[in-house]
Amino acid sequence: QSVLTQPPSASGTPGQRVTISCxxxxxxxxxxxxxxxxxxxxxxxxxLIYSNNQRPSGVPDRFSGSKSGTSASLAISGLQSEDxxxxxxxxxxxxxxxxxxxxxxxxxxxx
Amino acid sequence: xxQLQESGPGLVKPSETLSxxxxxxxxxxxxxxYYWGWLRQPPGKGLEWIGSIYYSAHTSYNPSLKGRVxxxxxxxxxxxxxxxxxxxxxxxxxxxxxxxxxxxVGTTTPPDYWGQGTLVTVSS
Numbered sequence: 159q160s161v162l163t164q165p166p167s168a169s170g171t172p173g174q175r176v177t178i179s180c181x182x183x184x185x186x187x188x189x190x191x192x193x194x195x196x197x198x199x200x201x202x203x204x205x206l207i208y209s210n211n212q213r214p215s216g217v218p219d220r221f222s223g224s225k226s227g228t229s230a231s232l233a234i235s236g237l238q239s240e241d242x243x244x245x246x247x248x249x250x251x252x253x254x255x256x257x258x259x260x261x262x263x264x265x266x267x268x269x
Numbered sequence: 270x271x272q273l274q275e276s277g278p279g280l281v282k283p284s285e286t287l288s289x290x291x292x293x294x295x296x297x298x299x300x301x302x303y304y305w306g307w308l309r310q311p312p313g314k315g316l317e318w319i320g321s322i323y324y325s326a327h328t329s330y331n332p333s334l335k336g337r338v339x340x341x342x343x344x345x346x347x348x349x350x351x352x353x354x355x356x357x358x359x360x361x362x363x364x365x366x367x368x369x370x371x372x373x374v375g376t377t378t379p380p381d382y383w384g385q386g387t388l389v390t391v392s393s
Contacts, residue, residue, distance in 0.1 A: 160315060202365055203316065250372070252376075256329060256376055258306075258308075258318035258369070258377070259318070262315045
C-alpha cells in the first residue's frame with residue numbers, strides 16, 4: 159500500500175491530453191514539493207517534473223505539473239507513442255522521523 | 270556529468286546479508302548539498318525508499334526496514350554502501366542508488382539522479 163495514491167492506469171490516443179493524479183496528505187504533498195518520474199521498461203526512473211511544476215532541461219514542454227493542497231497532477235499534452243511508460247509521483251513525508259514516499263505508479267498506454 | 274554505479278552480488282541466500290556499493294563519479298559524496306540514498310523496486314511493482322546518508326554520516330531509514338538496514342559511506346573512495354540483513358524472497362528487487370537534494374536537517378527531496386540499478390535475487 160503506497161503512501162501516495164495514483165490511478166493504476168491511464169490511456170489516450172496520439173495528440174490527446176492526459177492527466178495523472180497523485181493524492182497525499184498534509185505530512186507529504188501538503189507541506190513538501192512533488193517530483194514526477196517517467197520509467198521506461200528496464201530503465202531507471204527519470205525526473206520529468208521537480209518542485210511541483212519545474213521541468214529539467216531536455217524535458218519537452220508537453221509535460222507539466224501542478225499542486226493544490228494535498229494533491230498533485232501531471233499533465234501530458236500532444237500525447238506521443240514514446241510517452242507509453244510508468245509514471246510515479248514522490249515527495250518527502252514529515253511523519254515519524256521523515257522519509258521519501260512514492261505513489262504506486264500509473265501505467266500510461268498510448269492507444 | 271554525475272554518474273552512480275551499483276555493484277554487488279546478484280544472488281543472496283535467504284536469511285543471509287545483502288551488501289551493495291554505489292560508486293559516485295562526476296561529483297563528491299562530501300558535498301553539503303546532498304544526501305545519498307538507496308531505493309528498490311520488486312519485479313513488476315513500485316518504488317520503495319530504503320534510506321539515505323549525509324556526508325556527516327547522519328542517516329534516515331524507511332521505518333518498515335529499520336533494524337535490518339545500515340547505510341555507510343567511504344569518502345576516500347567516494348562511495349557509499351547498503352547492508353540489509355536477514356533477507357527473504359520479499360527482498361528480491363532491482364536496487365538503485367541515488368542522489369537526494371538536502372532541504373533541511375535530515376530532510377531531502379526525492380532523488381534527482383539515479384544509478385542504472387542492479388537486480389538482487391534472494392533464493393537458495
